[in-house]
Amino acid sequence: MTTPVVFVHGLWLHHTSWQPWVDLFKESGYDPVAPPWPGEPDTVEEAVANPGPMGGYGVSAVADHYASLINSLGAKPVVIGHSFGGLIAQVLLSRGLAAACVAIDPAPIKGVLPTPISSLRVASVALRNPANLKGTVGLTPAEWRYGFTNTRKEAEATELYERCAMPSPGRPLFQAAFANFNPAAETKVDLRQLDRGPLLITAGGHDHTVPASVSRYTAKLHRRSPAVTAVKLFPDRDHSLTINSDWREVADYALTWLKQYGVS
Template identity: 85%
Template sequence: MTPVVFVHGLWLHHTSWQPWVDQFREAGYDPVAPPWPGEPDTIEQARADPGPMGGFGVGEVADHYAEVIGGLGAKPVVVGHSFGGLITQVLLGRGLAAAGVAIDPAPIKGVLPLPVSSLRVASIALRNPANLKGTVALTPDQWRYGFTNTRTAHEATELYERCAMPSPGRPLFQAAFANFNPAAATKVDLLRADRGPLLVTAGGRDHTVAPAISRYTAKLHRRSPAVTAVKEFPDRDHSLAINSDWREVSDYVLAWLKQQGVS
């Protein structure tokens, strides 16, 4: 069976992938959803003591997942959401993935659009330099704006209570200043011709990763002759991988992987 590695983004716990893990297993894959460095086993533990997660950046997280991949029997499909989508691209550029799916990914180095909504979400961490080494939590209102702006108030609250947790602030600083740093941790090998196929998704109403970021990300990857595809979900926000309509996204991903012969 083809292994699949799921990589979550900021403010979510690795167990948020469980519905995807179950579906991919039923589809014949061998999926895992490992935690980030320092991330505890449960979301309750992460909320109670987020300190051990503080200070980890994109490079450390990518290396952590590269180590996970090294313990598998074959190159996996890597599926990542938000900053997990950025990590997916780093791993794909290292030649470690058979295919990559970047769901509304955080911007890699070279992405130029900086929509106001995305800046507003990132500023939650950027306005306090102490967050570079610590963790950042979202208030219910910040979660509503950044993740669940298209959902009902009831679902937004339910998702916050079930899924939201503090996360390291360092990745947000790294992404924000990447285009001024030649050695940026968010730099991806965009020219690699032998990389696996890449699917980039865009949520048309995503405030955290506005669709312009996803479109520009795909544009950068088209410097390589390898397959790069884009799929926009026009009415989706940043919670598209965890909300009640998540199957629309996962079903599309499964169908795309089958088209690429990765099944």
């Protein structure tokens, strides 16, 4: 049976942003899908015009949404997530639903202690208004430039904003920000599993949204388990590393790593 792959996007991106990855993984012999989050419409344009249906969804609700899809596949998939999608991918791995996990510059799970100023600056887009807990929040071009495309040339940053940026639910940002004060935090994962699949965590050396220190600490937590936990630093990358013109380097590394651990 062909190994399924489930791609999980993060905040401010649409599920169609994974399409180049879907095409590449299909060419490489996998059976990939990139489902939307709950309430997410078919296009970026629709999401920008009417973001309301996406509001209020948190980490557990999104993870449950993807778990239902996984349970219909007939085989454990590889789960690949970016940013908050990377956090949700770890939740799914922790639930025993993934054969392997690639968490690309993932949002912090419960227990991650570093709180870089740049991360707080990005998260403040939602956290400064409690109403965003039940609603959606978008990024201005300047906020996008800081949070996603700070290493890209101006023309590419503008093109990516116009093609990819959309509002997203604010609740996950509140959940991540206060997780270490909440015993029942939805961002909590089982860090001592003996039999989980291999986990690859990536870090971008110039990522403002999820700095490399967050990714490294996430990996440190996961190493409480004897299962495989690997870290890959892309030293020149920002948070747009799954969608910018150099996305293929990250995707090729993930493919090579999966084959190294027999998930192909």
